[in-house]
Amino acid sequence: MPDPVRSLALRVNGVPLTVAPGTTVAAAIMMAGAPARRSVSGEPRGPLCGMGICFECRATVDGTPHQRSCQILCAEGMDVRTS
């Protein structure tokens, strides 16, 4: 049973995942083993810069598309979708 104070439950592409508070959505996506996105020619891509510059980690967070997932912290019940 995860400690409610010390862990957050979210879903990445529908799969449940538990992370520590302070974890970025980009880190959660990597933990889930998913590429953050597919490039315009279909290549898998993951985070590059980790600081909100490169836009490689963009994902749909709680229904809002194109969010830079490295700049967003995970929240309880969050729904993350990668393309």
Add this chain to the structure above:
Amino acid sequence: MSEHFDILVVGAGPAGIAAAVSAAAAGKRVGLADDNPAPGGQIWRSGTFQPAAARRWLARLNAAPLVRLQGWRIFDSPQRGTLRAERNSDCRDLCYEQLILATGARERFLPFPGWTLPNVMGAGGLDAMVRGGLPIAGKRVVVAGTGPLLLAVAAHLARRGAKVVAVCEQAPLRRIVPLTAALLGEPAKLLQGIAYGVAARGARFFTGCWPIAVNGREKLESVTLQRNRKHWDVGCDYLACGFHLVPNLELPALLGCRIENGFVVADDLQRTSVADVFCAGEPTGIGGVELALLEGQVAGLAAAGRTAEAEKLARRRKRQGFVHALRTASVLDPQLGKLASDTTIVCRCEDVPFAALREHANWRDAKLHTRCGMGPCQGRICGTAAEFLFGWSAASVQSSIRPPVFPALVSSLGASAKETCQSDGLPSAGASTGSQKEIL
């Protein structure tokens, strides 16, 4: 919606924190806007390890009477004295009498075959991800590129339990250790200790060495390294690879600040060429934490009208011989510009390969014909690479900047001039409903 400040500071890294704290202590109404989840910038990013200076300044920030605008990303300056910022689907106008730009720096990336595969990241990039919760214990990491960050990142990752299998620096180590100390504000001796510590954990140091290819299908599986004429493969889980730092000049350029040799021109009191706009920290020259803190304080005091105190600090800076020592320190080996093959992607947003760019005469031409630099990062990654690969000076930001400097929601772009600072009106219907469509 708009907010009014005597002094607005953009960027909450060391320079911005020092500027905001100093200006607030002088009794001004200060706003500190930053687009990261927490203050500290990239160098003081939260995580397990924080140097003493970081803890001290973050405590001062927490105690300072100022308005923190954390998570706000500035994308436009609709008129003089106003910056427009967005957070999630909120949009606000931030109005100022004096502006201090402390926008920091980012890593330079250079393309080579396979560099677009997942798990190939910047050196600072992987470090940031680990500080953001990515588990690294037991993972095999190759740290490569050039510049002071490499050693610091290798040390941090090793301390977090990563198996750093190799650190590949293109420049001689004797040049890198003092620079690392300058960048992080830590004594060189300590850094040398860290270097040996990393080595003791099994990492191998190579100088004059760099990655020439990353191998893998869906993600990185191994990296091919080159030293002299020798090539060899190293299996790893992550490649942390960055080629020193480049300043974030988009906002200074948008505001019309004079930029020379790739840096914002600032005088002794950190004043730029634009009235009431100051600049501090890495955008004025890559100088490291201590210099950024000093420049930030000078800018904060000068903007608050405490000129005598600002001048005193500026004199101290000269006395201590602070220089932008890192400006010329990491000269890239020309061979690094020849690593991309014809099919290697240079523009990651639009998947533009090296061969498609090579036939163009300049950045503008390449942009118009290939869409290079026209994706969401707006050339922040490929423009910097193209400057080095093709010598296209026009790839530099000042010649091509225009708003929005970051992709923004249609509703934010549509925020009407009526709600800017003069009228102080309510947000328009468009801004309050927050269309989810993003301009990419």
